[in-house]
Every structure is written in structure tokens, then in C-alpha cells.
Amino acid sequence: MTAPQRPAPPPISTALRPVLGVMAGLGVAVVIDAVGVFASTFAAAAAQGTKDVDQFVAPSWTFPTHLLIYAVGAAAGGAVTGRITAERSAYSVFLLALILLMSAVGPLLRHVPPAPGQPQWFALALVFVNPLAALTAGLLTRRVDAHRRAAGAS
Numbered sequence: 001m002t003a004p005q006r007p008a009p010p011p012i013s014t015a016l017r018p019v020l021g022v023m024a025g026l027g028v029a030v031v032i033d034a035v036g037v038f039a040s041t042f043a044a045a046a047a048q049g050t051k052d053v054d055q056f057v058a059p060s061w062t063f064p065t066h067l068l069i070y071a072v073g074a075a076a077g078g079a080v081t082g083r084i085t086a087e088r089s090a091y092s093v094f095l096l097a098l099i100l101l102m103s104a105v106g107p108l109l110r111h112v113p114p115a116p117g118q119p120q121w122f123a124l125a126l127v128f129v130n131p132l133a134a135l136t137a138g139l140l141t142r143r144v145d146a147h148r149r150a151a152g153a154s
Contacts, residue, residue, distance in 0.1 A: 018092040021084035025096045029077030029134070036069035057117040067125055071133040074100055078138030086145040093138030097131035104130050 040062055050056045077100075078093055085092040104126040114120065 018085050018088055018095075021081045021088075021092045022096050022099070024084055025077035025079075025081030025092075025134070025138070026099060027077075028080045029073040029096075029100065032073035032076055033070055036073065037066055040065045040069065058115065059117070060119075063117075063119055063122045067122065067129055070126060071129045074130045074133035075137035078134035078136070079141045081134075082138035082141035083145065086142055086149075090139065090142060093135060093142065096138065097134040100130040100134050101127065 041058065044059055044062045045056050048056070048059070078096060081096045082090075082093050104123070108123055108127065112123075114123065
């Protein structure tokens with residue numbers, strides 16, 4: 001009699017890939033957000049001719065632009081996380097979306113006053129835009145990768 005075939009044990013680094021995926025996605029989102037917001041704010045300050053930071057009041061067009069930049073950053077971060085964790089569980093993408101959600105909800109819960117010129121809707125819109133962009137891009141990337149692997153296997 002022979003012993004039943006057991007599946008091979010999972011590799012030791014099973015938890016490493018999802019963790020690195022979330023960290024890489026968060027890093028990509030932060031870099032895109034920081035560079036984009038800095039560039040748009042600098043452009044707004046240069047257009048106003050403001051030299052003193054204390055006197056700068058952002059014009060109305062900067063906040064929709066910042067919202068778009070945050071959405072692009074969150075989507076890129078979600079896509080990176082989805083790509084790195086393609087053959088693993090989708091929980092990594094959900095975790096990234098949860099991290100982005102909590103970072104946007106924090107100022108609302110602490111009642112942080114808005115910046116000069118910032119509309120009231122901006123903080124609330126950020127709560128919805130950030131996680132939805134990360135989830136959409138991350139899950140879409142995973143789906144495209146799954147279809148690509150299935151087409152390559154057949």
C-alpha cells in the first residue's frame with residue numbers, strides 16, 4: 001500500500017507577496033498624489049504671483065484637479081497591487097482600498113477645518129473617490145491578468 005499523495009506545502013514566503021503588493025500600491029499612490037498636488041499647487045501659486053505661503057489661497061480649479069490627481073494615484077496604486085498579487089487572493093486590493101478610505105475619513109472624524117478656499121465637498125468626495133478608484137483599477141487588473149493567463153494556458 002502506498003501513502004496518499006499530499007499536496008506540496010506552500011512556500012515560506014506566502015505572506016510576503018501580498019504585503020509587498022499593498023506596500024507597493026500605497027507607495028505608488030503616495031508618489032503620484034504628492035507630485036501631482038505639489039505641481040498643481042505650485043502652478044496655482046505661480047499664476048497668482050504669490051510669494052508668501054501664508055497669503056496663498058488656492059483658486060477654485062485646484063480642488064477638482066486635486067481630486068482627479070488623487071483618483072489617478074489611487075487607481076495606479078490599485079493596479080500595481082492587483083498586478084503583484086494576481087495569483088493570490090483579492091484581499092490585498094481590498095486592504096489597499098481600506099487604507100486609502102481610512103486616510104480620507106480621518107480628517108472628517110477629527111473635524112479638521114478645511115484649508116483656505118477649500119470647498120466643503122472636497123473632503124467627503126475624497127472618502128468615496130480614493131477607495132473606489134483603487135478597487136476598480138485593482139480588480140480590473142486582476143481580471144485582465146486572469147483572462148491573459150487563461151488564454152495562455154489553452
